[in-house]
Amino acid sequence: MGKGDIEAGFPDVHNDGLYPSMIESPQLRWGFIRKVYVIISIQLLFTAAFASIFIFISPVRNFAKYNPNRFFVFFGAAIVTIIVLFVLSKYYKKHPVNLFLLGLYTLGMSVTVGFACAFVDAKIVLEAAFLTGVVTASLTLYTFWAVKRGSDFSFLGPFLFASLMVMLLFSLIQVFFPLGPTGRMVIAGIGALIMCGFIVYDTDDLIKRFSYDDYIWAAIAIYGDIINLFIYLLTILNDL
Template sequence: MYGFTSVSSKGDLEEGTLYPGLSYGENELRWGFIRKVYGILAAQILLTTLVSSFTVLYTPLNLLLRGNSGLLLFLIFLPFILLWPLHVYQQRHPLNLIFLGLFTVSMSLTVGVSCAKTDGRIVLEALILTSAVVSSLTGYTFWASKKGKDFSYLGPILFSSLIILILTGFIQTFFPLGSTSVAVYGGLSAIIFSGYIVYDTDNLIKRFTYDDYIWASVALYLDILNLFIAIMEILRGSDG
């Protein structure tokens, strides 16, 4: 009877862990880390929503960004510039939060310009679809991880696909595509960033260290934001 109780308790403990083989103590620490990352991510998404909405609704700022190609180009490259100090100071408080805020705001301004050029109905549809996809993929990854599945093999595949996607996007600036091609490009982008959501969520569960909370939130934030833009491109291309 005692032996049966011990085996049953061990089984219950394994059922509650993030993935097989994780000890109770490590499981508790990992859940604390995950909650911290999602808390930062929620703050980033809220800030992005506020800044993007202000960019869309405040006409002088909207016209300034859309009418000044040099400023808009600077804002497009600014997040890439900020990624370097963000990576260097990711474990130094409060510099990590300052650079994270600047990075989020710079991304939010470009998203706001994209939304301003898009019909409000399409933006809302893209927002709803993005929320549904992110929730579904996140839930699936946690469930699959609990069952012992691993998604680390996606890393090289997704990275190669991302490079091709970036090069194709760069070519588009010189040779604009039609509405159908834009929708197809958006569809491929959506698939790639959906894969990245699974991959980075799996890393969050298993591989990111406890000090990598800033970098983990940035990775997921970029996945979600790029998925939203990709879905918006699909809907805009289809509507066109």
């Protein structure tokens, strides 16, 4: 082991400094990271394509906005997504069941995104998508840069969880006691900040703590952060 490795505190010659706390081949870790981002990219492309149907195809858009049965479709998709997520938490390492469940989860999330986009002008959707991409890329690059220099973001976990619970409580209050556009913007702004924190936290986990067999769960975590960030930014832009 070289002097630089000793001074940097790396425990093994296989550690290249990207994730100081892990003793494994950098090739294996980078392969895992690439695999996760390939899955996320496929999920996002599918969601974008599915949401575009709600934006550009008038019958689908009108169904989402005016048809009385739209509530059954929307809430049905939401319930299925939650159930699939729960099942995935038990079987995310079991192939090929995990891939099938991942597809169902992505479809459910895509339906939710599609309904959200149906009520918003296409220009605003594109603006929200662009901002989401810029913020996600910036936070991801920052996290990789910071972790390479020894930073650890695991401390964010309890704060993010507590913040999410508080925000969900206010969202529930908003359902029964509407606070108007200003209230929606405040809640969406807080939600966007929380999702930014989750992107950093989950990317930190991706680099240092997820095992190689956790690729499905890692993809779900980051994909969910990105989608929720997009929804919150869409809400803010629509209420401006």
